Amino acid sequence: MTIHPFRVGQTVYVRPSAFGGGAATGLYEIRAVLPEEHVMRQRRIKGLIEPYESVASEHELSEL
Secondary structure, eight states: OOOOSSOTTOEEEEOOOTTOOOSOSEEEEEEEEOOOOSSSOEEEEEESSOSSEEEEEGGGEEEO
16 A cells, blocks of 8 residues: 555645746645556645646645
């Protein structure tokens, strides 16, 4: 069983990787844990002040 340090519903701070063009820096709510298709775990996130969802890799997230 894989332990996920970030859970659905948790508010996190996102600092995008220099290599990705995903979400902008800011506060987001984790909406879903995505299937592990790549080496990096990913989460579906939604900005607290934005109307849309995005995807971020776990290494881009930090707890508040």
